[in-house]
Amino acid sequence: MCRRADTGSVAGMIEVAELTKRYGSTLAVDQLSFTVRPGQVTGFLGPNGAGKSTTMRTVLGLDNPTSGRTLVNGKRYAEIRWPLHEVGALLDAAAVHGGRRAADHLYCLARANRIGRARVTEVIEQVGLGGVARKRIGGFSLGMKQRLGVAAALLGDPGVLLFDEPVNGLDPEGIRWIRELMRALASEGRTVLVSSHLMSEMALTADHVLVLGRGRLVTETSMTDLLARFNRDVLVRTPRPAELSAALEAAGAVVLTDPDGALSVTGCDAVAIGDIAVRHGIAVHELTPRSASLEEAYLEITDESVQYRAGLEGSVR
Numbered sequence: 450m451c452r453r454a455d456t457g458s459v460a461g462m463i464e465v466a467e468l469t470k471r472y473g474s475t476l477a478v479d480q481l482s483f484t485v486r487p488g489q490v491t492g493f494l495g496p497n498g499a500g501k502s503t504t505m506r507t508v509l510g511l512d513n514p515t516s517g518r519t520l521v522n523g524k525r526y527a528e529i530r531w532p533l534h535e536v537g538a539l540l541d542a543a544a545v546h547g548g549r550r551a552a553d554h555l556y557c558l559a560r561a562n563r564i565g566r567a568r569v570t571e572v573i574e575q576v577g578l579g580g581v582a583r584k585r586i587g588g589f590s591l592g593m594k595q596r597l598g599v600a601a602a603l604l605g606d607p608g609v610l611l612f613d614e615p616v617n618g619l620d621p622e623g624i625r626w627i628r629e630l631m632r633a634l635a636s637e638g639r640t641v642l643v644s645s646h647l648m649s650e651m652a653l654t655a656d657h658v659l660v661l662g663r664g665r666l667v668t669e670t671s672m673t674d675l676l677a678r679f680n681r682d683v684l685v686r687t688p689r690p691a692e693l694s695a696a697l698e699a700a701g702a703v704v705l706t707d708p709d710g711a712l713s714v715t716g717c718d719a720v721a722i723g724d725i726a727v728r729h730g731i732a733v734h735e736l737t738p739r740s741a742s743l744e745e746a747y748l749e750i751t752d753e754s755v756q757y758r759a760g761l762e763g764s765v766r
């Protein structure tokens with residue numbers, strides 16, 4: 450069961466406030482603010498180099514902000530007495546000591562956080578590594594290392610979890626396992642923040658989405674709203690295209706005629722198009738709302754951010 454820190458209304462929350470991180474002349478994160486809430490999977494989306502890992506590393510106290518702050522359960526990471534009990538993370542699964550045995554790696558972490566050996570056995574079983582617990586990590590596949598990383602993240606039964614690109618390099622079975630795990634953790638009331646550069650991946654896992662572009666928050670929305678925003682047009686097939694086009698245009702729609710005679714209609718939804726056709730006594734053989742693919746939608750959003758920034762750089766500053 451999920452343990453909760455006694456921190457009032459901020460329990461289970463990740464708060465990023467006005468976070469800026471520079472590496473020399475590189476502005477990795479730029480005045481970034483958002484809050485991640487419990488009980489849902491929050492997707493942290495953005496192209497490579499957008500600043501997702503840097504933000505996560507800062508939340509986990511592995512990097513210091515240039516300015517601004519990050520809080521978990523209302524505290525800076527460094528102020529959390531037994532961190533694994535409050536926040537678990539899977540960052541770079543490959544970054545483990547290959548000479549160690551899997552169980553010993555987890556015992557070390559457990560001891561440092563006052564966690565008993567029984568819990569180590571429990572998480573090893575939970576992630577499906579029971580059969581290789583005494584084996585050296587050096588011989589593990591990436592998928593097994595990923596499972597070991599997840600075991601480490603779950604060790605203290607934390608209410609807040611961060612996963613950085615967790616499906617990278619996994620086989621289909623491993624990918625499904627990670628997705629189901631994240632959904633299960635959120636349904637237990639935990640806060641789950643997961644980064645990805647793939648919109649299609651997020652569509653299958655996330656309830657809520659933060660989109661990052663060049664270190665800035667480009668958009669924050671529910672996955673349902675994001676999908677709805679990218680309804681593109683309605684495909685209409687009719688034996689009387691010229692008459693239906695005229696009727697639709699008279700109602701304010703924009704109508705394009707495809708080479709095969711089908712109509713692409715914007716500015717009018719499928720229901721309104723159907724009603725107009727009936728009013729004019731025109732038969733309709735197909736009426737299909739079309740939306741941009743998720744990847745197209747994502748490219749459109751992140752592209753907007755690039756243009757916006759280019760515009761800014763060329764203006765008042």
Ligand SMILES: Nc1ncnc2c1ncn2[C@@H]1O[C@H](COP(=O)(O)OP(=O)(O)OP(=O)(O)O)[C@@H](O)[C@H]1O
Nearest residue numbers: 472475477495496497498499500501502503504646
């Ligand atoms: N330790 C570092 N030193 C110098 N520059 C860095 C460092 N870490 C990140 N950066 C730079 O900061 C920017 C943001 O990188 P970051 O890894 O946070 O992005 P990301 O969205 O996680 O992308 P990716 O999916 O490729 O990891 C990039 O330009 C990157 O090159």
